[in-house]
Amino acid sequence: MSKSVLVKFHPDDIQVDVKKGISVLEAAISAGVYIDSICGGRGKCGKCKVILKQGEPRVDSKEHLTEDEVSKGYVLACKTHVQDDTEILVPEESRLGLHQILKSSEVVSLGELNPLVRKQYLEIEPPTLEDNVSDLSRVERELEEREICDTCVSLPMLKKISKVLRKKDWKVTLTFADAGRESTVVDIESGDTTDKLYGVAVDIGTTTVVVELVDLTSGQVIDCEADYNKQVMFGEDVLTRILYATEEEKGLSKLKKAIVSTINYLISALAKRNGLRRRDIQFMTAAGNTTMVHLFLGLDPAQIRIDPYIPVANNLPFIRAGETGIKINRSGYVYCLPGRSSYVGGDITADILATNLHKNDELSMLIDVGTNGEVVLGNKDWMVSCSCSAGPAFEGGEVDFGIRATVGAIERVTLTPDLEVKYSTIGNVKPKGICGSGLIDLLAELFMHGAMNKAGQLEETGSKRIREGDEGKEFVVIWSDETNIKKDMVLSEVDIKNIMRTKAAVYASCSVLLKSMNYKFTDIKKLYVAGGFGNYLDVRKSVYLGLLPDVDTDLYSFIGNGAVAGSRLVLLDRSKLEEAKEIVRKMTYIELSVNTMFYNEFTSALFFPHTDINLFPSAKELLA
Amino acid sequence: MSKSVLVKFHPDDIQVDVKKGISVLEAAISAGVYIDSICGGRGKCGKCKVILKQGEPRVDSKEHLTEDEVSKGYVLACKTHVQDDTEILVPEESRLGLHQILKSSEVVSLGELNPLVRKQYLEIEPPTLEDNVSDLSRVERELEEREICDTCVSLPMLKKISKVLRKKDWKVTLTFADAGRESTVVDIESGDTTDKLYGVAVDIGTTTVVVELVDLTSGQVIDCEADYNKQVMFGEDVLTRILYATEEEKGLSKLKKAIVSTINYLISALAKRNGLRRRDIQFMTAAGNTTMVHLFLGLDPAQIRIDPYIPVANNLPFIRAGETGIKINRSGYVYCLPGRSSYVGGDITADILATNLHKNDELSMLIDVGTNGEVVLGNKDWMVSCSCSAGPAFEGGEVDFGIRATVGAIERVTLTPDLEVKYSTIGNVKPKGICGSGLIDLLAELFMHGAMNKAGQLEETGSKRIREGDEGKEFVVIWSDETNIKKDMVLSEVDIKNIMRTKAAVYASCSVLLKSMNYKFTDIKKLYVAGGFGNYLDVRKSVYLGLLPDVDTDLYSFIGNGAVAGSRLVLLDRSKLEEAKEIVRKMTYIELSVNTMFYNEFTSALFFPHTDINLFPSAKELLA
Ligand code: FES
Ligand code: FES
Structure with missing residues (x-):
C-alpha cells in the first residue's frame, strides 16, 4: 500500500491527504484549489508555477522557469511529485480567481409556459x-x-x-x-403539491458552468449559481481535454466525474439556499459545446479531433437523471440541446433559440467568441454555421499576462496621447493580468495612438513604456510597483501576434459564411454577439482592430449567456425543443479546416484592421 | 466490530464465515445449505430441526422438540444463535433435497416466430x-x-x-x-452477429424457479435449469414472505436479493454451459404469482394480504435489466406477465396462454394446484377466476411426514387387500417422506379398501398398521427399519383432515365458478391441470377423493409448468404479449374469502369424495 502524505496549500490554508507520488497539481484538484493549467498538466504551458515552501518532492522538469524563479523555490505544479508532507504557496498569477461569469442574459421572452x-x-x-x-x-x-x-x-x-x-x-x-x-x-x-415544480437550466461551458433554478409553475428564474468547470484542471481547451480523455487511464471517467460534480455542487447549493430537496427538481436541460456534452455523458470524444471530426451524437435522447449521475430526482430526465456538428454544438443552438435568429426575416449573424469562435449566418429560411479555433487569446491563454475575466483582471484601458495608461480592474483591486476586453481596449488604443502599426508591430514613440524585451519589443502596461505580481506587466509583439491570429480567425469565419452565401457585410441587418467575452466588449474598438465587422453599431446586440438562456427556454416551453431540433436540421455546417477560402480570408485578416482597409470604413476614417 | 465465527454443515461439509450471533438458519442460507423452514424462522413450525455437533450457541427456544430429541442434541436452526465456531448436522428430514422440478411442458406450439x-x-x-x-x-x-x-x-x-x-x-x-x-x-x-440472439423465459415459483434459455433465431429451447427459490429460507408460502417483507428490517430487500440471485445463478449456469456471455442474453420474460413478482421487483407487497387485497400493479411496464439486478445485457429488458389480481397472478395468465383456453370455443377449466390453488373457467368469450389458499398439504406442509417431490419422496402407493404397502420413491432410494401424489394414492387406496371412511377417519380392519398414536388413530406407511429417518412413517387422522381441507378448497373453487356462471361440471369440455403437483397425479384416484371433478378422464390435460411455457410464448411472439393483456382485461376475478357460496361448497366438500355422492358417479359406482 502506498503511503499517504499531507499537502497544504497557502495562502488559503487548505490541506489534503493524498497518495505519495502524485503531482502537486493533482493534489490541488482534490483539495479544490484552482491552479492555472492550460496544457492539462503536461509541462508544456508553464502556467502552473507554484512555490515550494516545505517538503522534498521529486521535480521532473524545470522548463519554463527562469533561474531566478528556481532559486526562489518555484516549481511546476504538474511536474512536481510529493514524497512527504509538503507545503505549497500558490502565487497570485497562477491562481484561478472566481470568474465574473455571465450568469443571465436578456433574450427573447417566453411565449407560452408549457414546460417539459x-x-x-x-x-x-x-x-x-x-x-x-x-x-x-x-x-x-x-x-x-x-x-x-x-x-x-x-x-x-x-x-x-x-x-x-x-x-x-x-x-x-x-x-x-x-x-x-x-x-x-x-x-x-x-397530497396536493402542484404549486411546487422545479427544473434547472445549465450552461456547460468549457471554462465555467452556470446553473439556473427555475420555478416551472411561474416560469421565473428563482436563483442562479456559477463556478468553474472542475475539468479546467485537466486542460484549458476542448482539444486538451479530448486528449486527456483518450490517452490517460480512466481519463474520460475522470472528466465526466469532474463536470458532473461541478453541476451537482451548484444544484445542491441552489437547492439548499432555496429550501428545496434535490428530488424536488424534476428536469434538467443543458447546453454545451459538443465536446462538453460528450464528456458530461461519458461518450467517447476521440473522433471529434480526428479528421473527419465525427461526434458520437448531436441529437441526444432524454436520459434518466439517475443514469447520468446528476443528483436531481433520479427518475427525472436530463436533456442536452442538440448540436450541429463536432464544433457547432448545443450551446450555439441555445444562442439561436435565445436570439430568435431562426425566426428573423432579415439576414442575421451570430458570433460566439469563447475558447472557440462560432459564427452563424441566416434567417428564418436557412442558416449556415462554422467554427474556428479562435484560441484562448481573449480568455487568458496565449498572452503572457493574459488572464480570464476574474477579480484583478484589467478590463478597461485607455491611453493618453503620451501613452500613459488609465485602467480599471474587476473588483477594483491591484491588477493581476489583462482579460479579453482589456486587451481589445489596449490594442485599439495603441493602434489609434500610432504606437502599433497595421502589422501589429510596436513603434518607437519616445515613450519609455515601449522597450526591447526578451521576445522583441514590448509595451509596459503596468509598472511592477503597481501590480500584484511584483513584475512589470507587459504586452509583447508575440502576444499581439497571437491576438491578431484570433481576431483574424473570427473575422475570416464571418467572411467565409457571407461569401459562400453571396452576401456582403453590409447586407447584415442583425448582429448578435454571445459568450462571456461579449458583454465587456467595446464594439467600436473591436471594429477598429478588425475583430468585428464594420457595420452600424446599432445592429449589434449582446446576448450574454445564450447557452443558459436557450436551455431555460426549452425547459419552460416544450415547443422550443422542436424548434431546437429544427434549427440543427436546417443549419448547414461548413468545415473550415479544409476550406481554402478560409485560409485566404484568414491571411488577409492578419492586419489591423485588415489588408483591405475599405472593408473597415470607420477605421479608415479614424486613421485618415 | 462483531467477531466472525466459522459454521460447518454436515453431511455436506460446507463451511461459512458468519457474524457471531446470527442464527444457524441464517448461516445455512448464506452457505447455500437448504433447511426446511416453513414458518420463515419464527420458531413456529418446528421443521428446522438440526443436530448440534460442536460449539456453544445461544438456544432461545426448545419448542417442538421432544425430550429425547433435546438429549440427542437437536435444536431449532432458527432459534439457535452461534457464539463460536460451530458444527451442525442437518438430518435427512430437515433437508430440502433437490426438487423434481417440472421444467418443461407440452403446450400449444408457437404460431409465428416474432420475438420481442x-x-x-x-x-x-x-x-x-x-x-x-x-x-x-x-x-x-x-x-x-x-x-x-x-x-x-x-x-x-x-x-x-x-x-x-x-x-x-x-x-x-x-x-x-x-x-x-x-x-x-x-x-x-x-460485424454480423445476427445468428446469435438469446432470451430467457422464467417461472418465478414460490418454491422453485425454472429458467429456459431460448434461441430467438430458431425458437428452440437450448437448455433449462431449475433450483429452489432462495426465498424458501424466509418462509414457505406467500403470506409468510409478505410478513417477512413488511415486518423484518430490510425484509423486502432481502427477499428481492434472494430471488434475483436465484435467477442470476441459473442464468449464469446456463450461459456458461452453452458458451455464452450473459450480455448476449437480451430479454427476459417471467411469470410468477403476484406476490413473487412484487418481491422480485422490490414492490411493497403489504396490501396483498390486507383486505381488500390490493397489489401495487398487475400490469407491469418493461423494466431495464440493469434496474432489476438481473444480469443479462444491462440495456436489455425484463417483462413480467400481467396478472389479474393479488391472488390470480401472471403464472395463471401464462397457464392460459400455454393452454389456449382463451381461444377455446367450448367451456374449459384450468386448475393450478400449488401452495395456492387457482381455478379459471371460461372460453374465448369470457373467463372467471378465483384463488383459494389450498395450503401446502400436497407440497410437504401440514402433513407430518409430508415432503416435497424430492429424492426420497414416496410418489406412488398401492395397498394390498390386507393393507400391505407397495410404494416407489423418487430416485429409488429409501423413503424420507411422502409427497403430494403419494398422499393422494395412499388416501384413495385406504378409502377404497375400507380402511378410511368418508369423514376421513381410519377404521379398525385388523391390520396392525392402523394403531392408536399421539394424535388419535394413525396408519403406519413404512416401518422404521425401511425408512431413512429411523422412525415409523405414519399418516395420522390429523394429517388426513388437513388434506381433506385442501382438496375441499380446490373442489369448492371449481364449484363456485361453475355455479356463478350457471354451469355444471358436466358442461366442461376441457380440463387443464397445471403445476408441479399435476404431472404425478392419478386422475382417477383424485376423483375418488373428490379433489378433481368427476368428468370423463379424457377431458383432462396435464400441462406441467405452464408458467415457463407461457413466458416463453411471449418471448418468442410479441402478439402473445397483447393476448396476455387481453386475457387479464377479459377475466373476472371472484374473491372467495368473502364468498358465502364458497363456504357452503367448502363445507359440503369436507367428505370423501363429497357430502353429495351423486356429484361423483364413478366414486359412487366404486363404493357400491
Ligand atoms: S506546465 Fe501546463 S499545467 Fe503545468
Ligand atoms: S421453527 Fe420454523 S423455521 Fe425454525
Whole structure:
C-alpha cells in the first residue's frame, strides 16, 4: 500500500491527504484549489508555477522557469511529485480567481409556459372488495378520465406508490415528464403539491458552468449559481481535454466525474439556499459545446479531433437523471440541446433559440467568441454555421499576462496621447493580468495612438513604456510597483501576434459564411454577439482592430449567456425543443479546416484592421 | 466490530464465515445449505430441526422438540444463535433435497416466430468531410432506409457506438427490443452477429424457479435449469414472505436479493454451459404469482394480504435489466406477465396462454394446484377466476411426514387387500417422506379398501398398521427399519383432515365458478391441470377423493409448468404479449374469502369424495 502524505496549500490554508507520488497539481484538484493549467498538466504551458515552501518532492522538469524563479523555490505544479508532507504557496498569477461569469442574459421572452414537466393532482377512489384493481390501475383510471393517456411508469415510482396513496387519504400529485414520444410518471407525492415544480437550466461551458433554478409553475428564474468547470484542471481547451480523455487511464471517467460534480455542487447549493430537496427538481436541460456534452455523458470524444471530426451524437435522447449521475430526482430526465456538428454544438443552438435568429426575416449573424469562435449566418429560411479555433487569446491563454475575466483582471484601458495608461480592474483591486476586453481596449488604443502599426508591430514613440524585451519589443502596461505580481506587466509583439491570429480567425469565419452565401457585410441587418467575452466588449474598438465587422453599431446586440438562456427556454416551453431540433436540421455546417477560402480570408485578416482597409470604413476614417 | 465465527454443515461439509450471533438458519442460507423452514424462522413450525455437533450457541427456544430429541442434541436452526465456531448436522428430514422440478411442458406450439427482440445487420457509410454527420445519425440514416423508425437509444449503447462502428469496418449488428410503444436499441456489436440472439423465459415459483434459455433465431429451447427459490429460507408460502417483507428490517430487500440471485445463478449456469456471455442474453420474460413478482421487483407487497387485497400493479411496464439486478445485457429488458389480481397472478395468465383456453370455443377449466390453488373457467368469450389458499398439504406442509417431490419422496402407493404397502420413491432410494401424489394414492387406496371412511377417519380392519398414536388413530406407511429417518412413517387422522381441507378448497373453487356462471361440471369440455403437483397425479384416484371433478378422464390435460411455457410464448411472439393483456382485461376475478357460496361448497366438500355422492358417479359406482 502506498503511503499517504499531507499537502497544504497557502495562502488559503487548505490541506489534503493524498497518495505519495502524485503531482502537486493533482493534489490541488482534490483539495479544490484552482491552479492555472492550460496544457492539462503536461509541462508544456508553464502556467502552473507554484512555490515550494516545505517538503522534498521529486521535480521532473524545470522548463519554463527562469533561474531566478528556481532559486526562489518555484516549481511546476504538474511536474512536481510529493514524497512527504509538503507545503505549497500558490502565487497570485497562477491562481484561478472566481470568474465574473455571465450568469443571465436578456433574450427573447417566453411565449407560452408549457414546460417539459408538469404535475397533476388526483383524488383516487379508495379500493373495496368490489372495486379491487391495483394501485397502479386506480391511478391510470383516474388519468384516463382526464384524458391523460400513454403514460409510462418507472420502477422507483412503483416502489413507493402503495405507501404514498395511503398516506394522505388517496390524494396524490403526479409529476410527468415528456421524454420523447412517451410521457413518463417521474414521481408521485402525497397530497396536493402542484404549486411546487422545479427544473434547472445549465450552461456547460468549457471554462465555467452556470446553473439556473427555475420555478416551472411561474416560469421565473428563482436563483442562479456559477463556478468553474472542475475539468479546467485537466486542460484549458476542448482539444486538451479530448486528449486527456483518450490517452490517460480512466481519463474520460475522470472528466465526466469532474463536470458532473461541478453541476451537482451548484444544484445542491441552489437547492439548499432555496429550501428545496434535490428530488424536488424534476428536469434538467443543458447546453454545451459538443465536446462538453460528450464528456458530461461519458461518450467517447476521440473522433471529434480526428479528421473527419465525427461526434458520437448531436441529437441526444432524454436520459434518466439517475443514469447520468446528476443528483436531481433520479427518475427525472436530463436533456442536452442538440448540436450541429463536432464544433457547432448545443450551446450555439441555445444562442439561436435565445436570439430568435431562426425566426428573423432579415439576414442575421451570430458570433460566439469563447475558447472557440462560432459564427452563424441566416434567417428564418436557412442558416449556415462554422467554427474556428479562435484560441484562448481573449480568455487568458496565449498572452503572457493574459488572464480570464476574474477579480484583478484589467478590463478597461485607455491611453493618453503620451501613452500613459488609465485602467480599471474587476473588483477594483491591484491588477493581476489583462482579460479579453482589456486587451481589445489596449490594442485599439495603441493602434489609434500610432504606437502599433497595421502589422501589429510596436513603434518607437519616445515613450519609455515601449522597450526591447526578451521576445522583441514590448509595451509596459503596468509598472511592477503597481501590480500584484511584483513584475512589470507587459504586452509583447508575440502576444499581439497571437491576438491578431484570433481576431483574424473570427473575422475570416464571418467572411467565409457571407461569401459562400453571396452576401456582403453590409447586407447584415442583425448582429448578435454571445459568450462571456461579449458583454465587456467595446464594439467600436473591436471594429477598429478588425475583430468585428464594420457595420452600424446599432445592429449589434449582446446576448450574454445564450447557452443558459436557450436551455431555460426549452425547459419552460416544450415547443422550443422542436424548434431546437429544427434549427440543427436546417443549419448547414461548413468545415473550415479544409476550406481554402478560409485560409485566404484568414491571411488577409492578419492586419489591423485588415489588408483591405475599405472593408473597415470607420477605421479608415479614424486613421485618415 | 462483531467477531466472525466459522459454521460447518454436515453431511455436506460446507463451511461459512458468519457474524457471531446470527442464527444457524441464517448461516445455512448464506452457505447455500437448504433447511426446511416453513414458518420463515419464527420458531413456529418446528421443521428446522438440526443436530448440534460442536460449539456453544445461544438456544432461545426448545419448542417442538421432544425430550429425547433435546438429549440427542437437536435444536431449532432458527432459534439457535452461534457464539463460536460451530458444527451442525442437518438430518435427512430437515433437508430440502433437490426438487423434481417440472421444467418443461407440452403446450400449444408457437404460431409465428416474432420475438420481442430482434437483430439487424447494417453496413454503414464511413464518414468523410463532406458527409460528416454523427455516428448515431449514420446508424439512424441506415435504419430509416430500412424503414426502421421511432427507435430510441440508450446511454450504454451511445457509450460504445464510436469504437464498435470502427472495429469491423463500419459493419455492425444492432439489437432492438420492443419495450412498449418504442423500439429501443439495446446493443450494438461489430460485424454480423445476427445468428446469435438469446432470451430467457422464467417461472418465478414460490418454491422453485425454472429458467429456459431460448434461441430467438430458431425458437428452440437450448437448455433449462431449475433450483429452489432462495426465498424458501424466509418462509414457505406467500403470506409468510409478505410478513417477512413488511415486518423484518430490510425484509423486502432481502427477499428481492434472494430471488434475483436465484435467477442470476441459473442464468449464469446456463450461459456458461452453452458458451455464452450473459450480455448476449437480451430479454427476459417471467411469470410468477403476484406476490413473487412484487418481491422480485422490490414492490411493497403489504396490501396483498390486507383486505381488500390490493397489489401495487398487475400490469407491469418493461423494466431495464440493469434496474432489476438481473444480469443479462444491462440495456436489455425484463417483462413480467400481467396478472389479474393479488391472488390470480401472471403464472395463471401464462397457464392460459400455454393452454389456449382463451381461444377455446367450448367451456374449459384450468386448475393450478400449488401452495395456492387457482381455478379459471371460461372460453374465448369470457373467463372467471378465483384463488383459494389450498395450503401446502400436497407440497410437504401440514402433513407430518409430508415432503416435497424430492429424492426420497414416496410418489406412488398401492395397498394390498390386507393393507400391505407397495410404494416407489423418487430416485429409488429409501423413503424420507411422502409427497403430494403419494398422499393422494395412499388416501384413495385406504378409502377404497375400507380402511378410511368418508369423514376421513381410519377404521379398525385388523391390520396392525392402523394403531392408536399421539394424535388419535394413525396408519403406519413404512416401518422404521425401511425408512431413512429411523422412525415409523405414519399418516395420522390429523394429517388426513388437513388434506381433506385442501382438496375441499380446490373442489369448492371449481364449484363456485361453475355455479356463478350457471354451469355444471358436466358442461366442461376441457380440463387443464397445471403445476408441479399435476404431472404425478392419478386422475382417477383424485376423483375418488373428490379433489378433481368427476368428468370423463379424457377431458383432462396435464400441462406441467405452464408458467415457463407461457413466458416463453411471449418471448418468442410479441402478439402473445397483447393476448396476455387481453386475457387479464377479459377475466373476472371472484374473491372467495368473502364468498358465502364458497363456504357452503367448502363445507359440503369436507367428505370423501363429497357430502353429495351423486356429484361423483364413478366414486359412487366404486363404493357400491
Ligand atoms: S506546465 Fe503545468 S499545467 Fe501546463
Ligand atoms: S421453527 Fe425454525 S423455521 Fe420454523
